[in-house]
Amino acid sequence: MIAIKLPNLDFLSQRYRALVFSGVIIGVSLLSLAVLGLNRGLDFTGGTLIEVGYKAPMDLAEVRTALSEGGFGNVMVQQFGTTRDVLLRIPPVGEVNDAELSQRVLHALNEAAPDQVELRRVEFVGPQVGKELAEQSGLAVLFSVIGILIYVAMRFEWRFSVGAVVATLHDAIVTLGVFSLLQIDFDLNVLAAVLTVIGYSLNDTIVLFDRVRENFRKVRKGTVLEIMNQSVNETMSRTIITAGTVFLVVVALYLFGGESLRGFSLALIIGVVSGTYSTIYIASAAAVMLGVSRADLLRTPKEAEADGRP
Incomplete structure (x- = not known):
């Protein structure tokens, strides 16, 4: 049996540079959304x-x-x-x-x-239908973010919850910013893609956080940054395979899916790239900067007794 050696890359050593880069991208996106706005399709304008x-x-x-x-x-x-x-x-x-x-x-x-x-x-x-769709779309995004905050806080720890929400908002804003800058039609298909991006980004973040929690409980030595990096490296093969497969599919959809799916597939392309990046450099970095520690993720006595492990 051939042993596969895991990579040992120090991802989080670049977290401050990544945060500066993300800050610039988010700033440009928000500025574009404020000045140019979204080129709303007939679904929203009537x-x-x-x-x-x-x-x-x-x-x-x-x-x-x-x-x-x-x-x-x-x-x-x-x-x-x-x-x-x-x-x-x-x-x-x-x-x-x-x-x-x-x-x-x-x-x-x-x-x-x-x-x-x-x-x-x-x-x-009709214009009234378009107005209602715009309002309901905003509420859908808002409720999804609130749901993410509650879910991750209950499953992990509030610092991870904040990191997951920040990463999710990062991906959504970057996607909207690209559509605003390029003035590409923003319709219900694109909105569906943005919500899909939120789900994809959250799923990728949850996988990493689950490994981080496991390593905090299993690895007795090592700093928070070392365990975080170890967790990122251990999940990297899964991330590459998943993100790479999805990326190839949505690129094919963008090239050959026709005009009606062009905006949908472009939003997913942006979201897959941004979601993979934000899981490592936004969600994880935010949790570290908020001061997450081993003690925050140790089993409670009831959990340890149920698992049969200390």
């Missing part, structure tokens, strides 16, 4: 989504020009799958109903390219 198909590849600049000449100047135009499929996102237009709006858009496009356009799909989201 409006009409129209999908049209051309018989031949179409230049998006020509589509925008045709819509502008037809009285639709504030329309987001993007290719949807192929160069012949075009997706139009139109903000609310007065009291115009869905059917009338789609006919006006189709007429404007046909003026520029006669008999080349066909209407494939029309979806309408």
Whole structure:
């Protein structure tokens, strides 16, 4: 049987540099969110989504020009799958109903390219529905963070709980910051990806913290930093395999999943990278800086008696 030697890398020696780096990234993200905001999709703003198909590849600049000449100047135009499929996102237009709006858009496009356009799909989201979705989305993120704080505090120790929440918020803010900086559409799919990132980051953090607790109870010698580093090294193979597999899948989804999944997969790509980083350099470093010690994680007499070990 071949013995596999575990790595012995001193990750936490770089914790202060990592915290400075994260502070800069978080600062830029928050500044972008405050100044630019999120480019909210129709799910949150309300409006009409129209999908049209051309018989031949179409230049998006020509589509925008045709819509502008037809009285639709504030329309987001993007290719949807192929160069012949075009997706139009139109903000609310007065009291115009869905059917009338789609006919006006189709007429404007046909003026520029006669008999080349066909209407494939029309979806309408009311402004009130969009407002409610935005509020409920914010509450979903808030309640998930509160749940994480309570769960980790009950399972481990409050210092670990704070570290897990800080790491989770770090990943969510970084993901939102990238979408704000690049002004990529933020819709319900992306929100679902952000919540998935929160769950992924928490899962990775819990695995590490579980190993830290085990090592605090098992290893009799060594400082807090040494045991933390040992735990990170012991879980590194699992982290690489899990994160690497997920990363490859979401990259494939980003490249080949089509326009409708582009934002979802991009958020997951950012989240996987950020989540792996934050587990080591944010969650663990925060617990160390808050003064976690061996005594905080020792078994109580009842736990020791139940396990049959001291």
